[in-house]
Amino acid sequence: MSVSKKIIPSRSGRVAASLIPAAGLTIGLFLIMDRLVTVHEVELQEPAFREILSQITPEEPEVRAVESASEDLIIPDVVQPPRLPRLPSPDVDFEPWDYSPSADPEPTLLPAVLGDVRGPGPVIMREEAVPLRPLAVDYPHRALSRGLEGECEIRFSIDAVGRPFNIEANCSDQVFVRESVRAVEQNQFAARIVDGVPVGQDNLVYPIQYRLDD
Template sequence: MMGSIVRLVIGVPIAIAVTFALFMLMRMLIFVPPQEQADVRDDYRFDINPTVEEVNARARDTSIDDVQQVDPPPPPPQVERQASDLPSESLSTIVGSIPEFDAPDLNSGNVSFNISDRNAQPLVRIPPQYPPRAAERGIEGYCLMQFNVSPDGTPIDIVALDCSSSMFERSSIRAVERWRYSPRIVNGVAQTRTGVQTQLDYQLDE
């Protein structure tokens, strides 16, 4: 305990002296003596009313020469108009008499404006997608499909009647679902077409 007090008493004055010496050293390094500024003065002269030099501008001759008189061109010649003579003979004498004929009797009861009947016609037929498993095995075949065509032209009640392989059935049904038809028309009214059959063939490209 006594040694610590002695070190403290000796060390504090030494630290103060070292700090003061460093402060004086830094002050000497950054001190810059003041320099006398030279008395620089520029002589300026201002003329309040300077003399303006007169400039002799050349006057431009703006006189207009006499314009020669130009005679206008003569007017175009007048074309005489001649009145055509009206024909003295009647039209029937010139082209002949118009034959008489009996007008047809248009009986409204015999005219029908109904749209002609027609069967369902294919509009869009997208080919089926080849089953990947059948393509990998090199299997070819067919699938006979049957379906009905609704009044709006959409295939419904799709059934696979006969397929050479069960791998073709699913892709065939999906293909027919995307087909579109013009519906069956009877007496101008769209109706359902039943029993439509078609065969889808599956063949690999060589």
Template structure:
């Protein structure tokens, strides 16, 4: 029994002997760390303001001054003139300006031109008559040669008054073409039977070519 107490006391003594230096070492470690980690007051340096230096040179001042014209202010705006409304043309009315056609002057003076029988002559029977007298052109060759002549143009008209089957018999063949063309381009008034226009054949229209003295 005394041997057991002696062993227990020796173990407790060794434990106490080892605890004392360990506690002293730990205390010293805390003191050293506190000294190392302690932070004092931080003093910041004052902020210095540096002037900015222009990299590009400043433009030189112009020697001459540009004078600006004074601006005229408009006090009141004048309204545009009122336009008349566009009038819609009535049926049959054409809103175009008349065109004046000028006949070019011929290079050769043909001399005075005679009368082309300006009066309307009754064609055969009095049933078919032209709406207006045919427009006859005096052939240029006949004018330069001083030729006169007479023609009888035979033709027929349909119910609308249009001539067809036109042929000209002239004292000189130089007048045949112009006479036939004049009758072909003329509108005639067809005869009316029982209120209905009908065609008519065997009509003859005389044309005279005369030169003035």
């Protein structure tokens, strides 16, 4: 009867047998990594500098000396213009303005009934300004139908041309206000003269009386 003996490797032999392929694998990985990580020599290029100095600081222009002219400039004789004969100053005569009071205005509405519509002359409490014509005053219809008499004091201003503005009437009855304001508004006045120039004036007063015949 034959007995076969089986050889069982020792523990150290098994470790050595397993290290051989691991060492070969590790060496192979190192070789592969060495090829991948190979660093080639890098050549650095010198930076290129552009000349921009001429753009920042322009070249100074050449200063040329100005040569003075050797010959003097001769100015020709100036021809004097002929003298004009002096014109005689014209004589202008201004007639003085006639500021004399005008006649009382005649009524235009029912003269037989109205009688006098009294605007006692062009009376203005400041003598520098006077009306150019008498006021054209109409007796109000409502006052006539009621047999009313009254009086008004019209206060106003005039501009340099003599046009009245800011007209206010203080009347004994309101029925006379509208007609009194209209009469002054449609008239024109001679403004006062200061140093030969007409100027406006404020606070002028014109009284008007409304009277019926007895």
